Amino acid sequence: MASTTIDPRLLRDLQKLLGRDGVLHKPEALLLYEYDGSVETAKPDCVVFPRTTEDVAGIVRLAKQHRVPLVGRGAGTGLSGGAIARNGGIVTSFARMNRILEVDAENQRARVQPGVVNSDLSLAVEHFGLHFAPDPSSQKACTIGGNVSENSGGPHTLAYGVTTNHVLALEVVLPSGEVAHFGSGAVDPAGYDLTGLFVGSEGTFGLVTEITVKLTRLPEATKTLLAIYDSVDDATETVVEITARGITPAACEMMDGWTIRAVEDYVHAGFPLDCAAVLLIEVDGLCEAAEYEAGEVADVCRAHRAREVRLAKDARERDLLWKGRKNAFGAVGRLSPTYYTQDGVIPRTKLPATLRRVSEIGAKYGFSIGNIFHAGDGNLHPIILFDARDPEQLRKAVAASDEIIQFCIEVGGSITGEHGVGMEKDRLMPLLFSEADLDLMRRVRDVFNPEGLLNPAKVLPGPKGCGEIHVRPATEPTPASTGPASA
Amino acid sequence: MTTASTTISARMADLIGAKNVIADPASLGPYEIGNNVPSVAARPESAEQVAEIVRFAAAEKQAIVPCGARTKLAMGAPPARYDIALDMTGLHRIVAYDPGDMTLSVEAGIPLRNIEAALLDQRQFLPLAVPFAEHATASGTIASGVDSPLRQFYGTARDFVLGIEFVTGHGTAAKSGGRVVKNVSGYDLHKLMIGALGTLGVLTKINFRTFPLPAATRAVAATFDDAAHAIDLRHAIARSPLRPLAVEILSPSAGAMLVGHDLPASRGWFVIVSFAGTAAVLDRCARDLRQMAEQHAATSVAPLAEGQILAAPRRVAKFIPMALAASPAATILKLSVVPTGIRAILDTAAKTADAAQLSWAALARGVGVVYFALLPAERTEDSLARVTRAVREIFARFAAAAGNATIPWCPPEWKAALPIWGPARADLAHMRALKNVFDPHGILAPGRFIGGI
Numbered sequence: 001m002a003s004t005t006i007d008p009r010l011l012r013d014l015q016k017l018l019g020r021d022g023v024l025h026k027p028e029a030l031l032l033y034e035y036d037g038s039v040e041t042a043k044p045d046c047v048v049f050p051r052t053t054e055d056v057a058g059i060v061r062l063a064k065q066h067r068v069p070l071v072g073r074g075a076g077t078g079l080s081g082g083a084i085a086r087n088g089g090i091v092t093s094f095a096r097m098n099r100i101l102e103v104d105a106e107n108q109r110a111r112v113q114p115g116v117v118n119s120d121l122s123l124a125v126e127h128f129g130l131h132f133a134p135d136p137s138s139q140k141a142c143t144i145g146g147n148v149s150e151n152s153g154g155p156h157t158l159a160y161g162v163t164t165n166h167v168l169a170l171e172v173v174l175p176s177g178e179v180a181h182f183g184s185g186a187v188d189p190a191g192y193d194l195t196g197l198f199v200g201s202e203g204t205f206g207l208v209t210e211i212t213v214k215l216t217r218l219p220e221a222t223k224t225l226l227a228i229y230d231s232v233d234d235a236t237e238t239v240v241e242i243t244a245r246g247i248t249p250a251a252c253e254m255m256d257g258w259t260i261r262a263v264e265d266y267v268h269a270g271f272p273l274d275c276a277a278v279l280l281i282e283v284d285g286l287c288e289a290a291e292y293e294a295g296e297v298a299d300v301c302r303a304h305r306a307r308e309v310r311l312a313k314d315a316r317e318r319d320l321l322w323k324g325r326k327n328a329f330g331a332v333g334r335l336s337p338t339y340y341t342q343d344g345v346i347p348r349t350k351l352p353a354t355l356r357r358v359s360e361i362g363a364k365y366g367f368s369i370g371n372i373f374h375a376g377d378g379n380l381h382p383i384i385l386f387d388a389r390d391p392e393q394l395r396k397a398v399a400a401s402d403e404i405i406q407f408c409i410e411v412g413g414s415i416t417g418e419h420g421v422g423m424e425k426d427r428l429m430p431l432l433f434s435e436a437d438l439d440l441m442r443r444v445r446d447v448f449n450p451e452g453l454l455n456p457a458k459v460l461p462g463p464k465g466c467g468e469i470h471v472r473p474a475t476e477p478t479p480a481s482t483g484p485a486s487a
Numbered sequence: 488m489t490t491a492s493t494t495i496s497a498r499m500a501d502l503i504g505a506k507n508v509i510a511d512p513a514s515l516g517p518y519e520i521g522n523n524v525p526s527v528a529a530r531p532e533s534a535e536q537v538a539e540i541v542r543f544a545a546a547e548k549q550a551i552v553p554c555g556a557r558t559k560l561a562m563g564a565p566p567a568r569y570d571i572a573l574d575m576t577g578l579h580r581i582v583a584y585d586p587g588d589m590t591l592s593v594e595a596g597i598p599l600r601n602i603e604a605a606l607l608d609q610r611q612f613l614p615l616a617v618p619f620a621e622h623a624t625a626s627g628t629i630a631s632g633v634d635s636p637l638r639q640f641y642g643t644a645r646d647f648v649l650g651i652e653f654v655t656g657h658g659t660a661a662k663s664g665g666r667v668v669k670n671v672s673g674y675d676l677h678k679l680m681i682g683a684l685g686t687l688g689v690l691t692k693i694n695f696r697t698f699p700l701p702a703a704t705r706a707v708a709a710t711f712d713d714a715a716h717a718i719d720l721r722h723a724i725a726r727s728p729l730r731p732l733a734v735e736i737l738s739p740s741a742g743a744m745l746v747g748h749d750l751p752a753s754r755g756w757f758v759i760v761s762f763a764g765t766a767a768v769l770d771r772c773a774r775d776l777r778q779m780a781e782q783h784a785a786t787s788v789a790p791l792a793e794g795q796i797l798a799a800p801r802r803v804a805k806f807i808p809m810a811l812a813a814s815p816a817a818t819i820l821k822l823s824v825v826p827t828g829i830r831a832i833l834d835t836a837a838k839t840a841d842a843a844q845l846s847w848a849a850l851a852r853g854v855g856v857v858y859f860a861l862l863p864a865e866r867t868e869d870s871l872a873r874v875t876r877a878v879r880e881i882f883a884r885f886a887a888a889a890g891n892a893t894i895p896w897c898p899p900e901w902k903a904a905l906p907i908w909g910p911a912r913a914d915l916a917h918m919r920a921l922k923n924v925f926d927p928h929g930i931l932a933p934g935r936f937i938g939g940i
Contacts, residue, residue, distance in 0.1 A: 104825070106826070107825040107826050107827055107855075108725065109825065129726075150671065151675075153669060153671075157669060158668075161642070161646060162669065162671075164645075164675070165642060165646050180913070180914060180917065181914065184823075184889060184890065185825050185889060186823040186824045186825055186828070186855055186889065186890040187643075187823050187854055187855055187856060187891075188632075188634070188821070188823045188891055189823075189891045189912075190891055190893050190908055190909050190912060191908075191912060191915065191918050191937045191938075192679045192682075192683055192687070192918045192921060193645060193678045193679055193681060194914055194917060194918070196645055196678030196679070196681075197676070197678055197679055200671050201674055217725075219728065220728035243587070244586070244587060246610065246699030246700070246701075247699070248698075248699065285728075285730060286728055286729070286730070286764075286771060286772075287771075288764070288767040288768045288771050289764055289765070289768045292765050292768070345665075345669055346667065347585055347587075347667060348588050348589075348668075349585060349587035349588050350588075374669070377667075377668045377669040378668070379669050412666055412667070413665075413667050414665045414669075414670040414672045415672050416670070416671050416672050417667070417669040417670060417671065418669060418671055419671070420671055421671070421673065425672075429673065432665065433662070433672075433673055434660075434661070434662075436659045436660065436661050437662055437663065437673070438673075440655065440659075440661045440924070440925075441663070441673055441676065443924045444674055444676060444921065445674070446924075447917065447920045447921055447924055459673070459674070
């Protein structure tokens with residue numbers, strides 16, 4: 001499928017456009033770009049590093065002229081293969097388009113290039129008392145361009161929303177080579193919401209070259225609580241009850257005992273080793289509001305038999321708790337040659353039943369499945385540990401994972417909450433969408449990407465095998481645990 | 488009744504039953520849009536019936552305009568063709584409501600007040616304090632894209648509509664999104680439907696995220712001698728840690744329209760700020776706000792009586808219907824700018840209106856949306872000439888402000904003369920291409936949308 005040698009004429013044209021240091025094409029140099037944070041890999045023919053929108057337009061025109069697939073890439077931390085050159089071709093890295101072009105603190109806006117690292121933007125506007133609210137766990141590496149493409153979430157989406165809620169305008173290079181502008185710094189542009197359509201299109205409509213985002217005021221006060229449970233059910237029922245009381249925490253994360261032990265060994269966040277589950281809950285706002293809500297949350301936790309509720313005393317304690325959460329995948333990654341992370345979403349009230357089911361599925365296939373997830377919005381990340389070198393284990397891991405997803409859909413959920421469909425879950429799309437839905441999505445994509453050269457074979461299932469869950473053939477790349485851990 | 492319309496109504500009766508078809512011209516008046524009356528109105532009772540009607544219309548090239556409670560048919564352009572009024576009020580059920588998950592799935596034609604009643608039982612709500620909320624349907628609200636004072640805190644429909652089911656111009660049922668609060672499966676086609684005036688699909692089901700109804704709310708009104716100080720208070724609030732539900736700036740005449748017995752009579756500008764929270768939170772907000780208002784030369788600062796939760800934002804939402812009622816030729820401009828642009832655009836619009844000897848009233852939302860109502864005393868050619876000149880001048884100044892300007896409301900016979908969709912947009916070609924995907928026969932609300940889409 002993917003050729004590993006690049007057409008010399010295309011290489012020459014790309015080098016002419018971008019300079020010799022703007023193109024990687026030697027096989028050893030391409031190794032890094034074969035994977036992202038997901039379990040998939042594929043070899044690009046070359047990787048290019050534009051510095052300007054004009055460079056990107058030039059790359060797009062060359063790809064079109066040479067009829068070579070083209071894939072955009074931020075930091076490569078994605079978890080669904082969005083930045084992988086599934087059919088080979090040119091990977092366009094935005095690593096050199098990493099400037100914050102404008103900060104308009106008064107209007108709480110910033111205009112950035114796609115390669116700006118998520119947390120760098122928040123750091124750059126911190127002295128104005130502002131931040132960029134979407135905070136994926138990979139925020140110290142992932143880029144805003146990648147966040148836009150994947151409509152990334154993070155632990156604080158429960159109260160603050162996902163990326164699409166914070167994007168006002170985009171500059172995009174379309175596969176035709178046209179540089180298009182969607183949206184505006186002012187709200188409510190006339191016409192169809194093309195910005196809303198583009199965010200989360202997983203790089204299949206166009207290459208985003210500039211983004212105007214909203215900045216959010218930092219809260220006056222933040223309270224972070226750790227509730228410790230001897231029963232998973234008690235923890236999940238707490239989550240349901242907190243929202244029933246009308247409290248929308250800024251974050252509400254859960255880790256089960258199995259995950260806690262893996263994390264504690266690695267991060268030393270102070271999680272108790274003998275518990276069944278912990279909830280990490282954050283409330284924020286005015287001092288009076290955070291104080292009140294922290295009290296309410298602690299009451300609910302105790303009413304649901306939390307054996308201990310700790311309140312982080314200061315920023316250091318709070319950071320340590322979050323470090324434990326955000327590094328959980330890295331910690332788990334040390335335990336096994338391979339792990340596979342799901343991203344299913346369920347209605348929050350189905351949490352207790354779903355976790356019981358996940359545990360049964362693990363037992364059935366003989367796996368340890370760790371659970372770590374955004375409990376507040378029902379976004380699960382079960383982690384299946386296995387050894388991909390053993391074909392039987394690989395087959396079972398995929399089967400177990402499909403059973404979990406099947407259950408999520410049965411209870412009214414979705415196949416992906418924040419990681420994207422990419423090249424990993426396209427085969428699952430028919431479980432959620434009818435052929436008519438998918439056909440319409442395909443035709444909408446074709447409006448922008450009619451020849452399918454941009455990020456091919458992603459998001460929508462191919463013409464063959466619709467509605468069928470299958471095990472990947474053994475000849476396809478096996479999952480690897482080496483990617484940057486993130487969720 | 489013409490033979491053609493007799494045939495259409497007979498076919499329609501075959502599809503959905505005669506009792507759900509209105510063909511008597513005398514009864515079709517309520518479906519009129521800008522002097523266009525359809526030949527038939529059909530009131531389907533299921534998404535399947537909607538699909539059948541659209542398939543029929545696609546085959547026969549009959550133009551359909553979907554409607555709900557018909558409170559906002561005056562928005563947008565009148566349809567270029569209008570054969571069938573698709574009255575969606577027959578789809579009015581709550582399909583699913585899961586208070587614990589805070590998700591709601593409704594049939595499109597359900598009245599907002601029915602949603603409100605169902606949610607109130609669980610002390611939840613949808614933050615849609617929109618104009619005409621007392622009659623409007625869910626689909627009319629979403630398809631028209633009207634906004635709400637509460638967007639300051641809760642955002643707009645694009646932030647809390649989780650998924651939509653619709654029927655395309657082919658008569659095919661399709662959907663995007665889902666019913667969970669976090670979901671990135673597939674393309675967000677439903678975002679295109681918001682504010683599209685039914686030109687891409689007939690909405691049949693809408694999934695919302697619901698919100699906890701605040702336990703208590705409080706609104707404070709500050710008055711100012713001029714717009715500049717009122718706007719400065721908006722900026723001061725934005726720099727503060729306060730998280731108001733709504734920040735609304737009213738011109739003196741807008742304030743007079745909305746004034747209740749509790750709102751202090753004032754010849755000045757109002758800023759009405761709403762908060763939610765516990766008593767301690769509300770006290771703090773009121774205290775901080777008073778201090779900020781006084782620093783910005785407020786002439787008065789007073790709490791508004793909140794008989795009901797969210798009473799103030801709901802009252803401010805009535806600005807649009809009140810402005811429409813205030814003049815026989817009310818022409819309401821929607822001007823959106825970055826917040827620091829509010830002052831210049833209000834200033835320009837006010838001076839232009841004064842120079843043209845047109846009465847006016849303005850409402851500016853803190854997020855940077857200004858509704859500027861030109862209120863001519865008469866609906867005459869002379870009024871149109873003065874309004875046209877004023878609008879052109881405001882829009883011309885506006886082009887430099889990098890904002891968005893449209894005219895959602897004006898007399899129907901003025902629509903052709905006024906730039907109701909604002910300055911030309913470079914992305915229109917992409918919008919046309921999308922329209923062609925969703926509605927290749929051009930039968931869904933043809934001509935109602937931007938660029939004649």
